[in-house]
Amino acid sequence: MASNYTRNTFSGPQCVPGQRYEIDMQRYEKLVQIAKLIDNPPPKSLPDWELALKVLFYIPPFCIDVIGNIMVILIVILNKRMRTTTNVLIVNLSVADISVAIFCMWIHVGVEFTRDWHFGPFFCRFHLFIKVVAVTSSVLTMTIISVERFMAIVFPLRGKIKIKVAIFAIVVSWLLSVGTASPYLFVMRQESLQFKNRRKIECVEKWPEYYNSSCGRVMPHRKLYYTLAVTVMYVVPVIIMAVTYTIIVIKLIFKKVPGGGRNSEAHERRKRKLSSSNTM
Known part of the structure; x- marks a missing residue:
């Protein structure tokens, strides 16, 4: 398979508006053979100071993220008094944060350092999927927390949202998050092209392309x-x-x-009595 750039370079000889774009495989194979005869410049390496700065900004937040969120989860699980509706939702936020740290941050760091993809086709599809799942779940959980606080403060007599209801909302939020992120499992692909001096590997999005009325290529699904x-x-x-x-x-x-109104009135009466007794 070739890189995203090379695959988008050669199209078929015909253009029918609304028809799906297909690669001219004969011309594509010629391109693959030509690529083996030329050099491809390797990714430019980062200077030492930039590498050190990236490590400084990535490693400590990663450790704080994992350790801090694990502590939050353990505190709520091990302490029955902490198992409130709000804390259950906060635990869900911690789970989403840990998912990003464990499955995504180190891949992002690796790509930043090497400027190339070295993590295989599975993580090419999975890392962006889990990132979108976690981010969507976090946002939806914060939305649920806002509704829970709204009900508790604005309608206190109706009672707070029960833990069972919160857990049900969490499950729904995760299902919605998985549905939101699932297209990445199908459109993310690892593609490679062999050059004379090295093999270039990329992790790219590949959405279906269609011809428009001017014979340009568009991606309506994207x-x-x-x-x-x-x-x-x-x-x-x-x-x-x-x-x-x-x-x-x-x-x-x-x-x-x-009772604030009555208390303030009584306080004013006491002040008037005290002032009148002092004047006598």
């Missing part, structure tokens, strides 16, 4: 997916959190303390 993903991961959660927390702030600002 556009549709990113529109839906942004809606699920950002637009809807941001709107819900903005509305719930705005109402919570307004409620807390204008909330009257029970």
Whole structure:
């Protein structure tokens, strides 16, 4: 298989609007043979100071992420008094954060250091999938927390959201997250091209391409997916959190303390009596 650039270079001789783009395999094979006769410049190595800076910014956050979130999970699991609805949701956030640290951060560091893909076809498909799953789950969990706080503060007499309901919401959020990220399991591919001096390996997105009316190539599935993903991961959660927390702030600002009016009036009467007794 060739790199993303080379595969997009040669198309078939015909153009029918709406038809799926297919590679001209005969011309493609010629390109593969030509590539074996030429050199490909290796990725430019990073200077030592930049490598040290990247290590400084990656390794400590990785350790803090893993250790800190494991501590949060253990505290809630081992302490029955900590097993509240909010803490269960926070544990879910910790699980999502650890998933990113364990499955994604070290791959990102490796790509940054080597400027090439060395992790195989499985992680090519899996690392971006789990990253989107974890990020989506985190965002949806924060949305659930905002709703839980909204119900507890704005409607305190109706009772808080029960733990069973929170667990059900967490399961739904993970299923929705998996559904949001699942296309990456099909469109991410490891591709390689053998040059004279080295073998170039890339992990790239390969969405189906179609001809438009001007014989250009478009990816309607990619556009549709990113529109839906942004809606699920950002637009809807941001709107819900903005509305719930705005109402919570307004409620807390204008909330009257029970008995506060009577207590203040009694305090004023005592002050007047004290001042009148002092004047006598």
